Amino acid sequence: MGSIWEIDFYSRPILDANQKKVWEVLICESPADVGKSMDSLFRYTQYCPSTEVNSGWLRTALQEAITQAGEAPIKIRFFRRQMNNMITKACQDIGIPAQPSRRALVLNQWLKQRMEEVYPQEPGYQGGTNPSVRLERPLPQRLPDALEGKQWAFVSLQAADFAEMSEWEIGFGEAFPLEIAQLSPETRIPGVLIFSPRALPIAGWMSGLELAFLKFDTTKGERLILETGATESWILENIKNPQILAEAKGFEEAKQKANGVHFIGVQSDPDAQSFTGFWLLQEVNLP
Structure with a gap:
């Protein structure tokens, strides 16, 4: 399997000699395993x-990036919808599929680092924010009936446990190095x-989706929401049971303490020794 890239092409807080915003393309590899x-x-x-x-x-x-890398990626992720x-x-012209996605963890970290350390050193730097255009998001969708789980459970693992993730039997899935989140074992x-x-x-x-993150949402009732793509979201469960409601709140609290890191797994039953699907996720605030 080839690599996946993350891309951002947008204006930066830098003015050129004509007082026009300087633009920049950032391209980085999207890590697929821990x-x-x-x-x-x-x-x-x-x-x-x-x-x-x-x-x-x-x-x-x-094309220049592909030449430098020595090979083309199998797809390219981007999070700014206004640049769709x-x-x-550009991606279609070189035969690479482009995918709107909030799974841009390395790119997000790199952008923050450049905002703090690189752009302020450039001539024409303009301090302050460089906001992205905010577009309206659609409401969460119901899962197709055929895809609803028979049962589900909140669980947790220590960060150290993921050191052996490459040895787990997993069908579909994706992960990333936990050093991105700077977590203790x-x-x-x-x-x-x-x-x-x-x-x-x-x-x-x-x-087939670009899984972004899970969240316990209380804006319209109490629901477990799966965020995907650039804007899509799905209602995994409407929570009514008081015990499960307490577990959902605990999940969200633990996620915040883990710098947004969490996971979702799919198994045939609670006694299964393998994962049909397993994704390591992180909720981040993209520009």
Whole structure:
């Protein structure tokens, strides 16, 4: 399996000689497992004059990045919806699928680092925020009936337990190095396990989405929500039982203590020794 890349193409808090915003493309490899070293991830960056912001310029930058990396990725993730057309066009022109996704953990960390350490050193730097355009998000959808789990449970593991994740028997799934979240080995990482005789189609359906994170939501009742893609979300469960409600609150509290890290697993039944699906997730605040 080839690599997956994360991309951001947007204006930065820097003005050129004509007092126009300087744009920049950031490209980085998206780690797929816990054993990947952050230092080994491919990265590429290039500034773009505001007069040349178009899919053609971006296509050329992508081609240069592929040359530097030595191979093309199997897909490219991006989180800024307002850049959808330009990024999708540039990727299509070189034959790589582009996927709206909030699973841009390395890119998010890199952007924060550049905002703090790199851009302030550039001529024309303009302090303050460089907000992204906020677009309206659709309401959470109900899961298709065929994909609802027969039962599910809140569980937790220590961060140290994930050191052996590469040895677990997992069908569909994805992870990332926990050094991204800077957790101690003793940190409890909360998760949700879904059990169903239809574990395979459930995990297969999930693998076709860009899983972002799970959250306990109280805006309209008390619900467990699965966030996917750039804006999509799904209602995993409407919670009524007081005991499960307490566990859901505990899940959310533990997730915050673990810097947003959590997981979701799919198994055929509670006694299964393997995972039909397992995803390590992190909730982050993207620009």
